[in-house]
Amino acid sequence: MKKIKLVIDRIEGETAILKNGTESISFPLNQLPADLKEGEILNISIYRDGAETEAQKQTAKEILNEILNNGV
16 A cells, blocks of 8 residues: 655645645545645555456456347
């Protein structure tokens, strides 16, 4: 798991602009904790969700098989 520290640079309407040094990310404000203000620090963890990845692959295969089987 990788942790990233970001600062809330500014809030533009429903979007928070998060900065990590020279990099910036636009992120939906409603997906962040409530009552955040400019200048606050956020720690974000990023990790690979192998189980969810496999579940989505299986769903895609099932849909493709259904399309191919019904198209014949």
